[in-house]
């Protein structure tokens with residue numbers, strides 16, 4: 523007699539699972555997968571927007587709870603969402619200062635490390651794009667520490683002027 527790998531109860535001779543437990547498990551997996559995708563979309567939308575990331579954090583928590591996405595996956599999902607945003611921002615070949623600022627704010631808000639964001643080279647790409655933009659604008663680059671050791675800062679947001687008020691942008695869903 524084997525025990526069901528899902529519910530732990532006897533599953534019958536030479537069986538490792540109940541068909542209905544398997545079915546339930548797969549349904550749950552689909553829900554989790556859907557939750558991951560929704561989180562990815564929310565992150566992308568938040569980075570492309572201009573609001574504070576507080577509401578994003580709330581939304582992610584809600585999705586985690588309703589879709590059984592383990593909170594242990596959050597860091598990886600945040601990093602992935604950041605990478606996706608970089609891809610979209612760089613589709614036109616240019617990382618403008620607003621885009622760079624949002625990426626930096628997100629990185630800092632969720633305490634993502636350089637190595638977490640550079641796993642697939644996305645962080646390096648943004649640094650290069652920022653240097654290129656500066657050069658095109660006639661600014662002598664001062665951030666040439668790409669390839670530096672460890673977690674040294676290679677990605678710095680522009681010293682952008684502070685905008686007086688929090689501008690709010692509405693997004694259609």
Ligand SMILES: [Zn+2]
Pocket residue numbers: 526527528529530531539540543
């Ligand atoms: Zn079972």
